[in-house]
Amino acid sequence: xxxxxxxxxxxxxxxxxxxxxVLALPVMIxxxxxxxxxxxxxxxxxxxxxxYDNIQDEVLGKTSLAAASLGNSLFFAxxxxxxxxxxxxxPLIAAEDSKGNKKMAATYxxxxxxxxxxxxxxxFLLITFLKPLMFxxxxxxxxxxxxxxxxxxxxxxxxPLMIFQSFRQLSEGLSLTIPVTIATVLSNVVNITLNxxxxxxxxxxxxxEVAGAAWGTFVARMVMMIFxxxxxWNFKKTRSVLEKVQFKNFQKxxxxxxxxxxxxxxxxxFFEMSAFSLAAFVCGYTFTNSIADQELAKVNLAAHxxxxxxxxxxxxxxxxxxxxxxxxIGNQLGLRDHKTLREAGWSCIMxxxxxxxxxxxxxxxxxxxxxxxxxxxxxxxxLSAQLLIIASFFxxxxxxxxxxxxxLRGMTDVKIPSILTFISYWLIAIPIGVTLxxxxxxxxxxxxxxxxxxxxxxAIFLLIRYNQQTKKLxxxxxxxxxxxxxxxxxx
Numbered sequence: 001x002x003x004x005x006x007x008x009x010x011x012x013x014x015x016x017x018x019x020x021x022v023l024a025l026p027v028m029i030x031x032x033x034x035x036x037x038x039x040x041x042x043x044x045x046x047x048x049x050x051x052y053d054n055i056q057d058e059v060l061g062k063t064s065l066a067a068a069s070l071g072n073s074l075f076f077a078x079x080x081x082x083x084x085x086x087x088x089x090x091p092l093i094a095a096e097d098s099k100g101n102k103k104m105a106a107t108y109x110x111x112x113x114x115x116x117x118x119x120x121x122x123x124f125l126l127i128t129f130l131k132p133l134m135f136x137x138x139x140x141x142x143x144x145x146x147x148x149x150x151x152x153x154x155x156x157x158x159x160p161l162m163i164f165q166s167f168r169q170l171s172e173g174l175s176l177t178i179p180v181t182i183a184t185v186l187s188n189v190v191n192i193t194l195n196x197x198x199x200x201x202x203x204x205x206x207x208x209e210v211a212g213a214a215w216g217t218f219v220a221r222m223v224m225m226i227f228x229x230x231x232x233w234n235f236k237k238t239r240s241v242l243e244k245v246q247f248k249n250f251q252k253x254x255x256x257x258x259x260x261x262x263x264x265x266x267x268x269x270f271f272e273m274s275a276f277s278l279a280a281f282v283c284g285y286t287f288t289n290s291i292a293d294q295e296l297a298k299v300n301l302a303a304h305x306x307x308x309x310x311x312x313x314x315x316x317x318x319x320x321x322x323x324x325x326x327x328x329i330g331n332q333l334g335l336r337d338h339k340t341l342r343e344a345g346w347s348c349i350m351x352x353x354x355x356x357x358x359x360x361x362x363x364x365x366x367x368x369x370x371x372x373x374x375x376x377x378x379x380x381x382x383l384s385a386q387l388l389i390i391a392s393f394f395x396x397x398x399x400x401x402x403x404x405x406x407x408l409r410g411m412t413d414v415k416i417p418s419i420l421t422f423i424s425y426w427l428i429a430i431p432i433g434v435t436l437x438x439x440x441x442x443x444x445x446x447x448x449x450x451x452x453x454x455x456x457x458x459a460i461f462l463l464i465r466y467n468q469q470t471k472k473l474x475x476x477x478x479x480x481x482x483x484x485x486x487x488x489x490x491x
Contacts, residue, residue, distance in 0.1 A: 012343060013347060016343055016344055016347035017347055017350075017351065019324075019328065019344075020321065020324045020325075020328070020344075020347055020348055020351055021351075023175060023177065023320075023323065023324035023327055023328065024320040024321045024323065024324040024348075024351070025320065026177030026178050026180070026181045026320070027172065027177050027180075027181075027319065027320030027323045027324070028317045028318075028319075028320030028321070029181045029184075029185075029320075031316040031317055031319045031320055032313070032316065032317055035312055035313050035316040035317075036188050037187065037188060037191050037217055037220060037221075038072070038217075038309065038312070039309055039313065040188070040191060040192055040195060041068065041191075041195065041213040041214075041216070041217060042065065042068055042305060042306070042309050042374060043373055043374050044195045044196070044199050044200075044213060045061075045064045045065055045067075045068045045199065045209075045210055045213050046061050046064065046065040046302070046306075046374035046375035047061060047374075047375065048060045048061045048064045048199065048200075048209055048210075049061045049064075050375055050376050051376060052200070053200055054200065054201075058376070058377060060209075061375045061376070061377065062298050062299065062302050062375065062377050062380060063140075063142055063143055063146065063298055064146060064209060064210050065301075065302040065305055065306075065374065065375060065380075066140070066143045066284065066297075066298045066301035066302045066305070067143045067144075067145075067146035067147040067150060067210050068147075068150060068210060068213065068305060069280050069284070069301045069302065069304060069305030069308075070134065070139060070143060070144065070147045070280060070281070070284060070301065071147045071150045071151040071154060071210075071214075072154075072280075072305070073276070073277040073278075073279075073280035073281065074127065074130065074131075074134070074151065074277060075127065075151060075154050075155065076273055076277065077270065077273045077274045077276075077277035078123045078126065078127055078158075079123075079158060079161075079273075080266075080269040080270060080272070080273040081123070081266045081267070081269060081270040081273075082116070082119050082120055082123055082158065082162055082165075082266070083165060083266075083269060084262070084265045084266035084267070084268060084269030084270065085115070085116065085119055085262040085263065085265065085266035086112065086116050086162065086165045086166060086169055086262070087169065087261075087262070087265050087266075087269075087326075087409060088112065088258050088259075088261035088262035088265055088409075089108060089109065089112040089166065089169035089170065089173060089258070090169045090170075090172050090173040090323070090326055090327065090330070091173070091261070091326050091327075091329075091330035091409055091410050091412065092105075092108045092173070092257070092258070092261070092330075093105050093108060093109070093169065093170055093173025093174060094173045094174075094175075094326070094327045094330035094331050094334070094410070095330050095331070095333060095334040096108065096334075097173065097174050097175070097331075098330075098331045098334035098335055099334055102240055102241050102244055103244050105170075105173075105174075105241050105244075106241045106242070106243075106244035106245045106246070107251075107254060108254065108258065109166070109170050109241065109242075109245055110245045110246060110247055110250075111250060111251070111254045111255055111258055112166055112169070112258055112262075113163070113166040114247070114250070115255065115258060115259070115262070116162045116163070116165065116166045117159070117162060117163060117166075119162070120158045120159045120161075120162035120163075121159065123158060124155050124156075124158050124159065127151065127155045127158075128152075128155060131148055131151055131152065134147065134148070137281055138281075138284075138285045138286050139281065139284045139285070139286070139297070140284065140286060140294045140297055140298055143284065143298060143301065146209070146210045147210075149210070149211040149214070150210045150211055150213065150214045151214075152214075153211060153214035153215055153217075153218055154214045154217065154218070156218055157214075157217055157218040157221045157222075160218075160221050160222045160224075160225040161221045161224075161225070163225050163229075164183070164221065164224055164225040164228055167225075167228050167229055167232055168180050168228065170232070170238065170241065170242075171228075171232060171238060172323055172327065173327065173330075174237055174238060174241070175327060176235070176237060176238060177323075179228060179231045179232060179235060179238075180228065182227075182231070183224045183227045183228040183231070184224060186223060186224065186227055187220040187221060187223055187224035187227075188220070190216075190219060190220040190223050191216050191217060191219075191220035192216075193216075194212075194215065194216035194219055194220065195212065195213055195216040197212075197216075198211075198212030198213070198215050198216055199212040199213055199216070200212075260414075261409070261412055261414050264414035264415045264417070264418040265405075265409055265414050265418070267418045267421075267422070268405060268414070268417055268418045268421045271418070271421045271422045271424075271425045271426060272421060272425055272458075274425075275425040275426065275429050275430055275433075275451065275454065276308060276451065278430060278434075279304065279308075279433060279444075279447045279448070279451060280301065280304055280305070280308075282433070282434055282437045282438065282443075282447050283297075283300040283301050283303075283304040283437070283443060283444040283447055284297045284298075284300060284301040284304075285297065285437075285438065285443075287441070296443075299377070299379045299380050299383060300383065300443045300444040301444075302375070302377070302380045302384075303371075303380050303383035303384040303387055303444055304387065304444045304447075304448075306370075306371050306374050306380070306384040306387075307384055307387035307388055307391055307444075307448070309374075310363070310370055310388065310391070311391045311395070311398070314355075314356065314359040314395060314398075314399070315398055315399070315402065317355075318352050318355065318356065318398070318399045318402050318403065319402065319406075321348050321351050321352045321355070321399075321402075321403050321406075322348075322352075322402050322403045322405065322406030322407075323406060324348055324406075325344065325345055325348040325403050325406040325407040325410060326406040326407070326409050326410040327410065328341075328344040328348075328410070329341050329344055329345055329407050329410030329411055330410040332344060333410065333411060333412075336477060338470070338473040338474045338477050339474060341411075341470065341473065342470035342471075342473070342474065345403075345404075345407040345466060345470065348403045348406075348407065349400060349403055349404070349407075349463075351403075352399040352400060352402070352403045353396055353399065353400060355399065356395040356396045356398065356399035356400075357395070357396055359392075359395050360391075360392035360393065360395040360396065361392070363388045363389075363391055363392040363395070364388070364389060364392045367384075367385040367386075367388040367389060367392075368381065368382075368385045370384075370388065371384035371385065371388075383444060383445070386445055387444060387445065387448050390445070390448045390449060390452055391448070391452075393452060394451070394452035394455045394456060396459075397452070397455040397456040397458070397459040398455050398459075400459040400462075400463065401421075401455060401458040401459040401462050404417075404459070404462035404463060404465075404466050405417055405421075405462065407466055408462065408465065408466060408469065411469060411470075411473075413465075413469055416465060417462060417465060420458065420461040420462060420465065421458055421462075423457075423461070424454045424455070424457040424458035424461060425454045425458070428450075428453060428454045428457050429450045429451050429453060429454020429455070429457075430450065430454070431450070432449070432450035432453055432454070433446060433447040433448070433449065433450020433451055433454075434447070434450070435450075436449055436450055437450075
């Protein structure tokens with residue numbers, strides 16, 4: 001019997017990891033594709049006046065990258081709120097898919113799509129209102145002037161991106177990840193091509209510099225949206241749901257169910273990203289009006305953007321494991337197999353821990369080489385290397401808290417995690433980071449220490465929450481133990 005139990009757990013872990021990889025790998029590739037749009041934008045923008053440009057101007061690349069950093073800090077803080085809202089769809093779709101209820105899945109999709117489009121329009125108007133305020137936030141004036149056109153165009157891309165996100169959540173909720181992967185790869189090809197033309201003025205395109213990166217992103221996201229809609233309509237499994245979609249007879253109870261998951265999830269994403277967005281403004285804060293202080297602020301902003309760009313790469317790839325946790329736990333919740341549900345979550349935590357430790361080691365090993373991909377400015381490179389050391393130490397915490405949020409979302413447990421992330425980022429990370437950055441004048445370095453502490457706190461809080469909730473499910477549903485005994489008999 002003892003041998004059987006050992007063999008069972010070996011097989012179980014192996015099977016859990018296999019299923020996680022099947023779900024996670026395409027999503028990781030997809031996420032890498034999506035973040036690559038931003039990475040490519042930053043590399044090409046940072047290359048202005050440098051090795052990628054026909055014009056040689058050392059200040060231009062630093063100023064342009066700082067402008068992109070400032071614009072992205074506001075844009076992505078708003079965008080992740082919208083994304084977080086859309087994440088409510090995938091666990092609902094996954095639960096209905098496990099029951100074979102396509103009509104209900106279609107109902108959730110139609111209601112979610114309407115909510116996502118409405119939200120994207122509202123957030124577009126919000127960013128439009130907030131843009132002029134950037135001139136009064138202590139940032140270098142020339143950076144803000146370059147930032148405004150960039151941000152204006154980026155806001156237009158939010159609407160097609162949220163339509164894409166709705167269809168993506170449908171596809172991933174049905175455990176179909178390949179179509180989304182292909183769509184993002186295509187968008188990257190379009191983005192790189194248009195960036196090369198619009199940023200530097202090649203191939204007869206007008207030279208738009210920072211604004212050119214935004215235009216390339218906008219067109220790429222339009223292509224990505226159109227492609228995915230067409231593909232999913234022609235894919236048998238998704239079409240069987242889409243054919244049942246009706247944009248009439250909307251039900252208040254369905255909207256309420258989506259928002260009950262979506263709003264806390266959106267707030268959770270917003271609390272984290274807004275902390276990093278505030279960090280950008282803190283990094284770029286000018287203590288005086290002197291030229292030296294203005295240039296130092298640009299260095300800190302540019303270094304922050306490089307470090308956050310690289311850290312976002314690993315973070316976004318971990319989203320794939322988070323999606324795997326959400327989908328698998330959502331399926332097991334629908335099947336009421338709570339023992340397997342708990343095991344699936346722990347296996348995802350194991351995967352992300354190993355992956356992020358590896359990423360942290362790579363950050364330290366190549367801390368001076370990685371920033372050179374973006375620009376040639378030695379001051380920015382040296383500061384970026386310091387920030388990457390800090391980033392390497394909180395990589396594991398960042399990955400674990402991301403997967404745990406996905407796991408808890410699959411259990412439709414979203415309100416308490418939202419509160420925990422607020423405490424971690426806004427009551428722990430921000431006060432520590434701002435104090436170190438501004439009071440002790442450590443700027444970006446101090447801000448990143450605060451962010452790292454906040455991420456670690458979030459990981460610990462969410463780990464405790466997941467452990468408690470899964471134990472509670474098993475305790476209140478003893479049939480899970482019966483399912484486990486049945487599995488043992490089959491060995």
